[in-house]
Amino acid sequence: MTAILEVENVTKSYGATQALKGVSFSLSAGRTLAVVGDNGAGKSTLVKILTGMFPPTTGGLRLDGEPVTFNNPRDAHRAGIEAVFQDLALVPNLDVAGNFFLRREIITPSWLGPFGVVRKRKMARVAKESVSELHIRIPGIDGQEISKMSGGQRQCVAIARAAYWAGRVLILDEPTAALGVEESGEVLRVLNTIKKERNIGQLVISHNMEHVWAVADDILVLRQGAQQALLRTADTTPSEVVGLITGAHQIKEKA
Amino acid sequence: MTAILEVENVTKSYGATQALKGVSFSLSAGRTLAVVGDNGAGKSTLVKILTGMFPPTTGGLRLDGEPVTFNNPRDAHRAGIEAVFQDLALVPNLDVAGNFFLRREIITPSWLGPFGVVRKRKMARVAKESVSELHIRIPGIDGQEISKMSGGQRQCVAIARAAYWAGRVLILDEPTAALGVEESGEVLRVLNTIKKERNIGQLVISHNMEHVWAVADDILVLRQGAQQALLRTADTTPSEVVGLITGAHQIKEKA
Amino acid sequence: SSSSSSSSEEPAAGASAKPLKVALINGVLTGTQSQCAFSGTKQVLAAGGHTWADSSSAYNVENELRNVQSAITQGVDMIMLWSAFPQSAQAEVRAAKAAGIPIYLFWNNPGADVSADDLLGSAYYDFKGSGVATGKWIADNVPNAKVMELTGSLGSGTAEDIMAGTKEGMGSSGEVVVSQDAAWDSAKAASLAQSLLPSHPEVNVIVTHNDDMALAVIRVVKQLGLQDKVKVITESVSGDAGIAATKSGDIPFAALDPLAQYGIDAMTAALALKTGGTAEKAIQIGPSHYDTAANPDLAFCNQEYMK
Amino acid sequence: MTSLTARVPERVRTPFTHVPGALWIVLLFLIIASTINPFFGTANNLREIVIQCAVLGILACGTSLLLIAGLIDFAIGAEVSLVTAVTGSMLMAGDPLVLCLAAGVLTGVAAAGLQGLVVAVFKVTPFIVSLGASTAYLGLALLVANGRPFSIGNNLENYGLGSTFSIPNVVITLIVVALLFIVLLRCTRFGRHIYALGGSERASFLAGVRVQRLKLLAYVIAGVTVGVAGITLMARAGTGSPTIGTGYELQALAAAVIGGTSFSGGRGTVAGTLIGVVLLISIGSLLALMNVSGSVTNVVTGAIVVVAAIVDQVRSGKLRLVNTLA
Amino acid sequence: MTSLTARVPERVRTPFTHVPGALWIVLLFLIIASTINPFFGTANNLREIVIQCAVLGILACGTSLLLIAGLIDFAIGAEVSLVTAVTGSMLMAGDPLVLCLAAGVLTGVAAAGLQGLVVAVFKVTPFIVSLGASTAYLGLALLVANGRPFSIGNNLENYGLGSTFSIPNVVITLIVVALLFIVLLRCTRFGRHIYALGGSERASFLAGVRVQRLKLLAYVIAGVTVGVAGITLMARAGTGSPTIGTGYELQALAAAVIGGTSFSGGRGTVAGTLIGVVLLISIGSLLALMNVSGSVTNVVTGAIVVVAAIVDQVRSGKLRLVNTLA
Ligand SMILES: Nc1ncnc2c1ncn2[C@@H]1O[C@H](COP(=O)(O)OP(=O)(O)OP(=O)(O)O)[C@@H](O)[C@H]1O
């Protein structure tokens, strides 16, 4: 079990606010890490750093053991890291296929680069196929604008997109927040399938302990920006984790 | 137990899409109705109609038995209806007090209307007080812009605001989606307190059956825009409701 | 439209010919100068029983082409063109020629690229001459002149011609110490005068390119208490207030713009050429008109005249 | 909700208290200019600069208000001209002064208010409305003024050129207008709603703000500045003209944006805008004092505007990526 | 995920296929105009209208591209002037034609590209950059052209006035440019990214789009239209001038917005913009044929622009409240 992504003592300040106060962990292929913590604990900030949205204030990342700096989300994509952001980050005036393939449109002839002609049919078809491969069905895939979809529908699009493209690491920030019971179950099942089939690392943020237990091998607990604990799911219980989140519980040893 | 708000056979079409296909129910003082349904079932559309964002395509509303038309959210506010929208609908460049008191700023002298001087200190204090009354603590209440807050922090602001102003009906569209375990529990507790103390009607949308059972007296199940069932929480079980949501289960009688 | 035929000069060929329809194409949108000139042309046309069609190009060369084209479409008998781009109207001339409609350039210097054969005629307004007259007046009346120039907008060539003429006419007897673009704008001229006069105490003449600017500058000069030291003169006078100030001596010199007369002269010549009469094919409105004493009222384009 | 504690710093800069980087640029510019040109720093010249700020400053207050609300009035140039045409014609016709002034302000209010009405009632994009309005009002001004400039004689000379307690009257007007706008935007309910509207029309609407009425009100108030500025301009120049206001719309927008007002709404301050006004006017004054030719003046002014914007960006240390993308 | 079924209609109008209400207004206008004025509907006049659409149409393609991307170039008027100044000077100096034309296009590209560079590198608000640029480029054009208009003699006469297969050459240029832009925006990856950028810069950035490079590219491509339009204008007029382009920026923006392009990015089509161009040019033509005075022309044009925007709003039946607030 090799570590794909290592996070080394990462901190992040927004002006006076210290959102992350030193977080370290490593993510291995075929394993899922759940990141949990109260509101404002710094979870989304961590995601933003891992996806190249902005650099950490101090500390660094390693990819396959090599130090790496992401200057922008493109760098992270290149490294095989895809994410579902808490606010989804979909383009509201594009349709599903448009968002699904944004920047990675299928074009012909390919040497034309930005001026290559987009193969809309094929993209719509591929998007549909990949979606059904992921056991997520999104009808009207090349019609409706994202801005006219319901909250849950949008979240499904974002998840399908990230899952399709993730080569090494898949990061999901509260992926089931807007989803119904069935849809949530479907997503959790898909995550487990992908993990096995593609042997990628996953980082899932969730407030739902049931969901955490359904997918996570390890659990990282953040509290007010500080790393509270890093535990194996098998070695702990939901109530212990909740205690760590709220600060009722304390653990000294760090995994 | 009197019905405050009655919904009579409301439908809503967005162009070709029929988002609501005829929904009828009534909301009584001191009771909480949970609206559940799959993604895209039309829950948020229902909220938008009840808050005057747009009128229903057909059907109507009654307030205290009188037919009523809401031309805009202001009309709904006047009728004592407040809501937390799924996308929160906070103004990103204002701070907590700014959003909390938007349109209802405390001014002096009051006869100056729009040109009255805003009493910032008092507003900040009142906002803080009301927030602590609701057992929700939001520090830095007159500092940080909403746009710089975490997802959960924003959701807390929206809930606190709606809860403070609601005189007759409080509507919450997935209020705990972005909240942590403890915060969610707090919100549910607050909802129950308000219901008792103020004797208002509540309409809560949630995908979480546990949360539904924690607050709801009745449950309305929507499926693809149609009213699937209207049940008493006491008379049903989570698994039955989930079955109704997904269509595995059917109920003929409508309450 | 004008009904008064009290003008001192009778149109040469007005009486005999059949009534003509003349397109009057004004290159600018606003501006007293073109208005005055066109009021002169209209007087001539009205007196001869002719009709006209107005249009304005608002400084846009494509609008000007369009206006020429729509004059052609309407089947006018001749075109009087005051071009917004007075160095060249070759496209307009070409279009008129192709349609067989005579075109008279009015205001324009036809430029090297327009053949005189393609024109009915032209009447060129001599801006440089106007500037020279101004310069000469300064040389004769202000010893050791230190000049502040507040000019019309740059870019059309008009202001540049006047500036060059002023320098030439003044010769070595004076010096332009500051020259700023006031864009024909009275407010801008006032601001410039107000901020530049304190730092240029040596200035004893201010040359403005129109009477609006002159009037605004005079107010500033008075306010600064410099009215005995600084003379404010102007290139053109067209408004009532400007005329009054010239008569009262507040504006001691104005290189008169006899613009209504210019319109009368040009239109008269154009009609004569069109109907086979005799007239000079290319008129240059020259310095002969720049004599304040000799042109008491005739050349002005006041409200009375415009009626 | 315990985790929320201590996450939010005590006091952060809000949209209401933002001081733009332009302030430093202006100070730097004033120092450099005084060194370059001996006359620039003289009390007399500085006084002149302040006087020249009056018209643009008054207009820019209204423009800021609209921009903060996410609106725009591109027609203020034509509106100023229209105001001078109306007031001027009335003055020349010998109408009582008070009536003329009232008519001038009313013209500004009506001209801007009409745009507000179209924007509010038909929900048309503000920009296209004001583009159409600027063309139409220019035509109207031409019609009212008979297409030509006119003099107002000695009328308004006391206001335009005189001083009270040795403060130029037009500067007093600017100060009064600016203070009113500062109070309006910072302290009143109306001001908060303007910021909210610019930040999110949807959220404001859902909070029950009468957004369309608010837009109309914003235009009407901005119209007052147009009326006052038009009268002030005419009083200073002693003449009016159907094109006298041309260009002020761009200058006012430039001043507001240089001063930190967001073009997409929700952010900006009157103080910042006034700093932008001072910068623009100072540049013009320095270049005139140096007797730089018109062409070079244009090149230098344009370059300084862009550089000011860049410096503001660099100084804030964020280069917007972090501002808007993070 | 079953509940998602049948919620989304099969085919809905996307930003790519939006046909603006302006089309109906144009058709209505053309019919009314032909009835009012006997000359308007003649083949000759309609041909003239199409010819006159060329320069504005070419410019408006670039303006649309920028607006859709959420950018703006307010300096295209000055840039067109600069292009004529540069190309004209070279032509008059006797440089080879190809070189002159290349220099013209390159001037447009450089002038717009420089703005793009500032926007991309320093993340400055596009509007303020182009405001500064428009002043600076006007000054440059004055310098290059020695402050006065100039004739280019018979150079470019064949292009400007000639026809190929009885289609005017300048119209062929417009058609080629428009088709290229339609393909660019509708069919290429670049076009999709432009719509995405205008829809959400943040989301595009997070999807890995090189947003700053894209902005630069958008300005450069818009710069090509400025170069081509400048040359076309000069060829038609036989004249260049340091102020010849003044006003085209507003006309191009008006055409784009009338044609349904959103001022805040993400929406718009080249077809719509061209409809806007035809409307503006037809209005001008009708008024010229009716010999309406300049002042009235302005009033009527402005009013029609606003009315067109209102009709579009009413016709779409949404009055934006539902469009943007629901
Ligand atoms: N503005 C709109 N235009 C067109 N269709 C819309 C619009 N808004 C919503 N819809 C469609 O209407 C249906 C109901 O949407 P709604 O947002 O009410 O669902 P919901 O029950 O709230 O779902 P979720 O749980 O995902 O939030 C969905 O199919 C959605 O795609």
Ligand SMILES: Nc1ncnc2c1ncn2[C@@H]1O[C@H](COP(=O)(O)OP(=O)(O)OP(=O)(O)O)[C@@H](O)[C@H]1O
């Ligand atoms: N752009 C910003 N500027 C200033 N402070 C910020 C900014 N973004 C986030 N913060 C602060 O940083 C802290 C961590 O925020 P973050 O979004 O990472 O929390 P989170 O763990 O994702 O919370 P949630 O569960 O509510 O989404 C919060 O206190 C938040 O207010």
Ligand SMILES: [Mg+2]
């Ligand atoms: Mg978060």
Ligand SMILES: [Mg+2]
């Ligand atoms: Mg919803």
